[in-house]
Amino acid sequence: MDRNEIRSMYGIKDDALLDRTLKTYHEIDVPRLLSMAADGSNAIVDMAKGLVDDAMATHGADAELVYPETGYGLPAIFAWKGIENLTLEKAKEFLDSLPTAGESSVEDGMVAGENAMYAADIIEAIAYLNGKGNGFIPDRVLRALGLPLVDDTIPGAVVFLGGHVSGEDVSAMIRSVQGKGMVAIASGDYPALIQRQGIEMGLDRMLYPVGMFTGTVHALNFAVRAALTFGNVAGGDAEKLSDYLKKRPKVFVIQTGPLCALDAAFAFAALKHSACIVTDQNLPEIPGAVKVCKDHLSSIQTGIEERGIVINVEPIELPVPYGPSFEGELIRKPDTYVEAGGTRSTAFEVLLSKNEDSIEDGSIKMIGKEIDDFEAGSIIPLAMIVEVYGKDMHDDLEPVIERRFHSSINFAQGVWHAGQRDSDWVRISNKAKEAGFKLADLGKILVHKVKEEFGGIATRVQATIITDESEIQRRMPEAKEAYDRRDERMKGLKDDLVDDFYTCTMCQSFAPAHICIVSPERIGLCGAINWLDAKAGHEISPNGPNQPLKKEDAIDIDKGEFRGINDMISSASHGDIERICMYSLMDAPMTSCGCFEVIAAMTVDMQAVVLVDRDFPGMTPVGMKFSTLAGSIGGGRQTPGFMGIGRKYITSEKFISAEGGIARIAWMPKHLKDLIKEQFQRRCEDIGMPDLWNKIADETITDDAEGLMAWMAQVEHPALTMDPLL
Incomplete structure (x- = not known):
């Protein structure tokens, strides 16, 4: 590590302490390792004390140490010690309270690791306070x-x-x-x-x-926040945190x-985790x-x-790396070799069930020009058709498997996919093309992933990739007929018309106290599991995380409370959660794991509801950012007035219908409004409030409680004429 760069970033003035933390040895036995960890730990604690003094001289003793976009303060200190808000003055007191690390035993090594972790958390937060911090994962x-x-x-x-x-x-x-x-x-x-x-x-x-x-320390912060976020582990509960990790x-x-003294201390901190x-x-x-x-x-x-990690990803031979690591990759237009769809050209994707004689298992057909036949920057037509057969395959499973096209394609480095059906959008980068990626490889990916994930249902799979416009137009009607058929079936899927909801317990490995209940009109709060997905999941894996749940014995139809659901929830949570009301924010709302897309929260005056999604880093009119709100409801907690939800639930007829539904929504971030605009405006028309959309504020109008109340009065928001939420 470059000493000058370290001095510049952290403002370190004591070279002797810096030399102690960076001192290395080539021959290391147990006594030497313990000695290194102790010296590195004690040096970094002393360094942190000096940096706190310097920061107090610049920012004042009451300046708070925080990382950006987190609800957990300084996560390592919060998770292990339960200290939520740390000012510079309190940080100095905390550092003074740490014991000097010894070097006689493994237990001493663990103390050295813990001390180094806390000191590092404070040093990194001071760097952020000074405007030089980086590396924290939000x-x-x-x-x-x-x-x-x-x-x-x-x-x-x-x-x-x-x-x-x-x-x-x-x-x-x-x-x-x-x-x-x-x-x-x-x-x-x-x-x-x-x-x-x-x-x-x-x-x-x-x-x-x-x-x-x-x-x-940001790697350790990442690990402990998984426990705090998903595991319902309270800050300071070291025993439960250790068990979770x-x-x-x-x-x-x-x-x-070569191992330096600071990294020797960090090694013991890693063992603690x-x-x-x-x-x-x-x-x-x-x-x-x-x-x-x-x-x-x-x-x-x-x-x-x-x-003891189990790797389930099956290898696939492609000219580019392939894996979930690339799913969030963005490909900008200047970096794009070819693109298709996205309203720029004719494009569609579809999965169709066929009879067994029409499927050549593993076949990948290419109709039209290959990528090499197009000039850089071309906008091309594209159809991706996957046809499957299986004796247990049926129409309801088609859209479930088809929706997986999105992630399957995005796993390829240099290949980007968005949308679905006949509004999909694909980009292939210059680098992917240079590496040898072909359009036919899209078919290779889809065949591989369908067989990998749904091989028990779809026993024969073939793919056809088409770039010929006339052939795409010839095949398009069959795809649109399939879309229309599915939409017609979905129209009939209402909570009131089905006997079973489905549980989703996938998150229980991370959030033991939480069970998601998925209904036709309430998508899973992660946004990835709808009722058909859960139904298909049960068919594919009868003993898996998706189990049918008989509603049975309605207690309150309007709130969505059923004895069958309550009995299951009470049993699964060992009595911690006794009731769930599917359609209420205020009375026994569904619990949340931690991977929810959006939070619904009652306003300060308890008259309306604000929505905030996890991509919005700013302040909300309830006085908390998303990260702070999320920290109070995740891990299986049931918090009346606050609830994690999937984004598509916002436009459901059952969205907090017990409290008046979408008419209660008074604020949401602008980009969230844009994402749901079309469906939301349809719902506004359905409930006879076509102007509701324009009465919902966003951060460009206000981000505080007083401003929101003034806005609601100005636009005569309908929530003002409803009974208070409490």
């Missing part, structure tokens, strides 16, 4: 990863620590992690090493650079190059905790085995 990113973490699409996380690795080995290790669908967190010299290899990092890549020196998320550390360490240094091995592996290319597999 809560919204963690929540967006919720479902993939839950269903093991993301099976674990790897923290890269240290450096001294060849560019070739860095590339191979990162590609291995990405190909296995794991989160990668780069600290120490690794961000610079990765950048030099031309590998893109960022919050949309599942490859997060958290910086050098004390930035490693033994199971989730599964993390291991790849440490390379149940991570295991794979190192290329001659460290003493500890079963299940420290493993020596000199071959960098084997280190990832070694870590997977040591941490």
Whole structure:
């Protein structure tokens, strides 16, 4: 690590302390490791004290230490110690209270690791206070990863620590992690090493650079926030936190190059978080905790085995890397070689059930020009048709499988997909084309993923990729007929007309106290599971997370309270949650896990409701940002007046219908309004309030309670004529 860069970023003036933290040894036995951890820890604590003094002189003793876009203050300190709000003055008192780290036993090593973690949390927060911080992973990113973490699409996380690795080995290790669908967190010299290899990092890549020196603490912050967000672990409950981290998320550390004293302390902090360490240094091995592996290319597999991670991603031969790491990748127009759809050209995608004789299993047909036949920047027509057969396949499963096209295609690096049906949009980057990606590879991806995920249902699968306009026009009517057929079936899917709702317990591995209840008119709060998905999930896996739930014995139809649901919830939560009202925000609302898309919250005057989604970082009229609100309702909590929901539920007829439905909505972020505009305006027409849309404020109008109340009075918002929520 570059000492001058560290001094500049953190404002460090004491070179002696800096030298102590960065001191390295080549021959390390247990006594030496303990001594290094103690010295590194004590030095970084003393350094933190000096930096706090400097910050108080600049910002004042009452300046608060916070990271951006989190509801957990300084997460490591909050999670383990329960301290929510830390001013500079309180930070100094906290650091003074830490015991001096000893060097006689493993227990001393754990104290050294804990102290170093706390000091690092404070140092990093001071860097943010001084306008130089970077590397913190916002809560919204963690929540967006919720479902993939839950269903093991993301099976674990790897923290890269240290450096001294060849560019070739860095590339191979990162590609291995990405190909296995794991989160990668780069600290120490690794961000610079990765950048030099031309590998893109960022919050949309599942490859997060958290910086050098004390930035490693952001990897620990990521782990503890998973427990706080999904596990209903309260800040300061160290025993419950420790138990949770033994199971989730599964993390291991790849440490390379000479070990410095600070990283020795961080190694013990990682062990406190149940991570295991794979190192290329001659460290003493500890079963299940420290493993020596000199071959960098084997280190990832070694870590997977040591941490007990199960990799479910099946390999697929493509000219570009493939895995969940690339799902959030954006491809801008200047970087696009060809694009299709998105109102720019004729395009559609469809999955159709066929009889067995018409399917050649594994076949991929290309009709029309290949990518090489188009000039760079071309806008092309494109149809992607997947045809399947299976004796248990039926029409209701078609849209369920078809919706998976989106993520399946986005897993390919350099390939971007949005939309669905005949409003899809595909871009293929210049880099993907240069790597050899073909349009026929889209068919290869779709056949592979359908067979991988739905092979028990769709036993024969073939794909046809078409770029010939006349052939697309010839095939389009069959696709539109399928869309219309599905829409007609969906119109009849109402809560009142079905006997069964479905449970979704996928999140229970992360949020043990939560069970999602999915109905035709209430999508799962993650936004990814609707009633048909859950029904299909049960058919595919009868003992899986989606189980039919008899409504039985209506207690209150308007609120959506049923004895059958209450009995199940009470039993599953061991009596912690006794009632659920499906359509109420105020009376026994459904619990939330942590990966909800939107939060519905009652306003300060208890007259209306505000909505805020996880992509909005600003303040809301209830006086809290999304991250703070989310911290109070996640992990299976039931909080009347506050509820996590899926975005599509907003435009459902059952949306908080017990409290008046969408007429209660007084505020939401502008980009959320834009996302749901078309469907929401239809609902406004349905309820006879066509002007409601214009009466809903956003952040361009106000972001505080007083401003919202004034706006509602000005526009005569209908919620003002309703009974108060409480």
